[in-house]
Amino acid sequence: MLLLNLVYLFALLLVSPWLVWRAVTTGRYRRHLAAKLLGQVPRPLPRGRPVVWFHAVSVGEINLLGTLVPAFRQRHPDWVVVVSSTTDTGLAEAWRRFPDLAVIAWPFDFSWAVTAALDAVNPTLVVLAESEVWPNFLHVARQRAIPVVVVNARLSPRSFRRLRRLPAGIRRLLLTNVTRFAVQEAEYADRLRQLGVPEPKLVVTGSIKFDAALRSRQTPETAALAALVGHPGRSLAEVAPTKPGGNAAVCSPRVWLAGSTHWPEEAIVLGIFARLRERFTNLRLILVPRHPDRFEEVAHLVEQSGLSFVRRSQLKQPLVEMPAVVLLDTVGELGAAWGLADIGFTGGSLDGKRGGQSMIEPAGYGVPCVFGPHVWNFKDAARRLVEIGGAIQVANATELENELAQLLADAALRQRMGSAAQELVRRQQGATTRTLDLIDALLPSPALTRAA
Numbered sequence: 001m002l003l004l005n006l007v008y009l010f011a012l013l014l015v016s017p018w019l020v021w022r023a024v025t026t027g028r029y030r031r032h033l034a035a036k037l038l039g040q041v042p043r044p045l046p047r048g049r050p051v052v053w054f055h056a057v058s059v060g061e062i063n064l065l066g067t068l069v070p071a072f073r074q075r076h077p078d079w080v081v082v083v084s085s086t087t088d089t090g091l092a093e094a095w096r097r098f099p100d101l102a103v104i105a106w107p108f109d110f111s112w113a114v115t116a117a118l119d120a121v122n123p124t125l126v127v128l129a130e131s132e133v134w135p136n137f138l139h140v141a142r143q144r145a146i147p148v149v150v151v152n153a154r155l156s157p158r159s160f161r162r163l164r165r166l167p168a169g170i171r172r173l174l175l176t177n178v179t180r181f182a183v184q185e186a187e188y189a190d191r192l193r194q195l196g197v198p199e200p201k202l203v204v205t206g207s208i209k210f211d212a213a214l215r216s217r218q219t220p221e222t223a224a225l226a227a228l229v230g231h232p233g234r235s236l237a238e239v240a241p242t243k244p245g246g247n248a249a250v251c252s253p254r255v256w257l258a259g260s261t262h263w264p265e266e267a268i269v270l271g272i273f274a275r276l277r278e279r280f281t282n283l284r285l286i287l288v289p290r291h292p293d294r295f296e297e298v299a300h301l302v303e304q305s306g307l308s309f310v311r312r313s314q315l316k317q318p319l320v321e322m323p324a325v326v327l328l329d330t331v332g333e334l335g336a337a338w339g340l341a342d343i344g345f346t347g348g349s350l351d352g353k354r355g356g357q358s359m360i361e362p363a364g365y366g367v368p369c370v371f372g373p374h375v376w377n378f379k380d381a382a383r384r385l386v387e388i389g390g391a392i393q394v395a396n397a398t399e400l401e402n403e404l405a406q407l408l409a410d411a412a413l414r415q416r417m418g419s420a421a422q423e424l425v426r427r428q429q430g431a432t433t434r435t436l437d438l439i440d441a442l443l444p445s446p447a448l449t450r451a452a
Contacts, residue, residue: 004109004136031088032105039107039116050444051080053123055106058090059331060358061129064152066097067212068127071432072439082121086132089292089331096332109134118144125443127151131159135170138177147179147442151435152208154184155191156355156376163195171195179442182435185380203438206431207381213364213425215339222339229310229326230319231255231284231340253284253322254342254408257367259334260290260357261347266298268350270305270325272401277324280408286337288328290347290357295329302327338362342414343407344369348377350397356382359391364425368417370394370403384428390421 034040045051054069056062062085073081083098084106085091094103104121107113114137126141126148133150141148155163163171175197182205183189189202226232232252256276258269266287273285289298295313302309302325309325312333328337338344344362348354349372356375363369363385370392375382385391392407394400407414 004111032091035105036108037110037113039113039118039120041102041104041117041120043102045082045102045121046080047122049078049080050076050124051082051122052076053082053084053121053126054129055084055127055132056090056094056129057132058085058087059093061085061132062090062093062097063212063335064129064208065094067208067432068129068151068435069098069101071436075436075440076443079124082123093332106132107137109136111136111140114140118146125149125439127439130154133174133178135173135177139173142177148177149180149182149439149442150178151182151205151439152184152431153181153188153192154377155188158355158376160191160195168196180438182438184431187380203434205434205438206428207360208431208435209358209360209381210364210425210428211430211432213360214422214429215335215361215364217339217365219336219339221333221336225333225336226340227318228315229286229312229340230322253282254280255284255286255340256343256345256404256408257286257288257337257341257362258345259288259338259347259362261288261298261345262290262351262354263294263297265347265350266301268397268400269345270302270307272397272404273325274305274307275401276405276408279405283408284322285325286328286340287325288334288337292329292331295327299327299329335361338365338367341365341367343367343404345400345404346371349374350400359385360425363390363421366418366422368392368407368414368421370400370407372396372400384424385421388420388424390417390424392417 035042052072054065056065065083069081069083082102082104083094084104085094086106091103091105107117118140123146126146128148128150130152131154138148175192175195178201181192181197181202183202184207186204189204192202193199256273261269266289269287277283287298287302289295299311307325308323309327310319310323311327311329313329328334338361341362344367346357346359346362346369349356352374355377356371358378359369359371360381371382373393373395382393386393392403394403
């Protein structure tokens, strides 16, 4: 632990100029700094009852906990539930989703911060979402005989290669101190097995994201967003098809949602959108950058395009008519926005650096979606959606434009793809129940809990 502390301190010293610059220019890394560095918990937790600590890195994983935590509380209403996140946006979303729970900042992996946080929370069980494992935290948890479960676990090819390059001792600290891995698919389990995780610790439960994905477009959140941005709120099936050989009917806008985009995808999307609007005059774009600290940068990019646009964060009154582009520069509204989409694009899939963002959520809304070649973060979901005709995978921006044009011109194709995508989501559900069954097997009996 002392060696790890020294390594962390040296790394922190190396990157401190960059961290200071980012803190000044974006406001990131400044909030909750004392809590993260010292392991502080802002308020005392109830004593005399068992405690489960759920952790999610950021907004995407908090959304995952939005399904798992309520299901756990329904099974175990007598347990105290604590939720933590690493990022500012993740904490903000956790407070919004779980207003009646204790929400805390995840401690930095210094031994003193980890020890202080575990002293304050005193968990009976720790549940980590997807891939957040830190050696000091896991070491202290194991010393205290606290089970740690990684749920919805995944391991991308890039992460697998990085972990294989680590010394075996570091890999052991990261992986063998985890009590169980509830893994999304067999391929991820096989990679963990190759890294030295014992077979009994690996259980394939499926992806919880499928359980949360099946949604109705007729929700209050989608209706409120539609009214605010000037969209009439019609469902996918109600949108009039394009007349053969002519422009789209002008009675209702068609919405292309480009979700969770990264640089340089926004520029690519805006260029394609401008060209498509020459053929489909009622086409609108909802653009949703992945990271909030890029909202200003993307707003400037849209402004330079010359297209009429609004920023969602600046809308105080409902619009009479939807502008060409709506920049969704808020956190937590992407799900509601998918309820307005006729076609979709999921970002992080064109440049080969990020491994794609989730295409499961638009599939649950019945949105026919297109994504690029780099989707290793959601490899199994992407493959299944393409195989059953619920999504389209393209190799580059040119193919993206061609496929979007075909979708816009063919209402029947959009309907078939959307229905196929929703049916796949429906068939894949059940991971939450399987994950809770795994967690229950690790919980102490009620009699032991009362005695403790």
